Amino acid sequence: MRESDVPAVAEIERRAYAFPWRETTFRDCLRVGHRCFVIELDGMIVGYGLFSLVFEECHLLNLCIDPDYQGRGLGRLLLRRLCRIASGGGAERVYLEVRPSNEVALGLYRSEGFREIGRRPRYYPAAEGREDAIVMEKRLKPERPATG
């Protein structure tokens, strides 16, 4: 993702989420050096994914496919690609938060090997008050067996 991609990305964000990130959040992510990627079809941005990488821990910050292009395998493709890039950068674990009501995303994450490791109560704004976040983790490399 380049700075010049941000308006198109933020436009998808507004159509995909009830509580979208603002353009400035994407610009901040680029500025602080988070890994930010777009997925293009025929030169048009149809999705994006952002993660932070600190030593062996990757935190998936946003994964989104344009609503007009959802359900075609692009979300899974992008998630796998992001995990590969993170792994190549030294990540051993990927963490993410997801709304319990987001069944599509939950189905995707579970089928890609993410497991629930906790909850953050009242983490997200919601139509009526707040909604918890499910925290999920995926290990990218098997842990070494304990020795000795």
Ligand SMILES: CC(C)(COP(=O)(O)OP(=O)(O)OC[C@H]1O[C@@H](n2cnc3c(N)ncnc32)[C@H](O)[C@@H]1OP(=O)(O)O)[C@@H](O)C(=O)NCCC(=O)NCCS
């Ligand atoms: C979540 C999201 C990234 C998935 O991307 P996508 O391209 O639509 O999903 P894919 O076509 O790759 O499908 C991946 C899996 O998601 C689930 N899924 C996709 N569409 C679904 C639907 N309409 N109903 C239920 N599950 C669905 C399935 O498990 C599917 O796997 P399968 O095709 O093997 O059954 C996308 O829907 C999206 O951007 N949603 C809005 C933003 C968002 O919620 N992001 C996640 C924040 S944590």
